[in-house]
Amino acid sequence: MNMTKSAFLFVLLLFSVRAFGQTDTIFSNNEKIPCIVKEIKESSVVYVHPGEELLNSIYKNAVQKIVFKNGRVQVFAEATSFNAVKGVDDYEKVTVTAVESEVKGLFKVGDVSAKAVGTTELSNQERVKNRAYRKLKMVAAMMGANAVYLTNQRTEGNKIGYFSSSSAETNLTGVAYTNRLPDFNAFKELLDRHKGKMTQVLEVSLGGSSTEYAKFKTNKPFTIENLTGENGLIVIDDKYRVVGFDQQGFNVYYRNKSKWFNVRVDFGE
Known part of the structure; x- marks a missing residue:
């Protein structure tokens, strides 16, 4: 009786191992997804869960790698291109992009903005703009983000007039994202x-x-x-x-x- 039960458990375990080996595994930024990969598109991966027919998709920005059932491993540069930002001192590692597709699949953590104004009417416009971008990265790092999708940039040069003058100014607005949230x-x-x-x-x-x-x-x-x-x-x-x-x-x-x-x-x- 015990031998029969042991043999049954062994066969069941062997079947489970084989069944697991017949699936692909997507390693996203936050979880492992046992599945069957149907297609790898330009910006996403299409897959189905085992035993289902419903198509699901995940952006490549959120995929670190796929381990296929035959053992082949495919690593995605899209997910590994974002630097780890551990604190505000890492603000230079924050990625700023004006291309929305580059943040698809990332986690939104909030809106972000930054403003920089020249100290005099003769301030260098490019330096003022660089200060605004630097501040934008600082704010994003404080929010725990490592990427910013820039939605608007407004830059005005120095204005020198007879009655009034104004310094160069840059205003930036965007959305802060991270490729990995705390669990x-x-x-x-x-x-x-x-x-x-x-x-x-x-x-x-x-x-x-x-x-x-x-x-x-x-x-x-x-x-x-x-x-x-x-x-x-x-x-x-x-x-x-x-x-x-x-x-x-x-x-x-x-x-x-x-x-x-x-x-x-x-x-x-």
């Missing part, structure tokens, strides 16, 4: 393991009229009353959005009027 369940498990006190140890701020961010060491208690996960975003107390975490603590982003903030919170003992 809600993993963050919640981390909080459950660290039930001690939490302390805000660093605050990074950037004002609407500034083109440089400021850093301040802090020592403030931090508490969490409510934690939600919606559309892939982790929100604390309807105010702070978690942009990253590690075993020692986490970073949150929030905005107060025309000022952006990124705060580091460490776990206590």
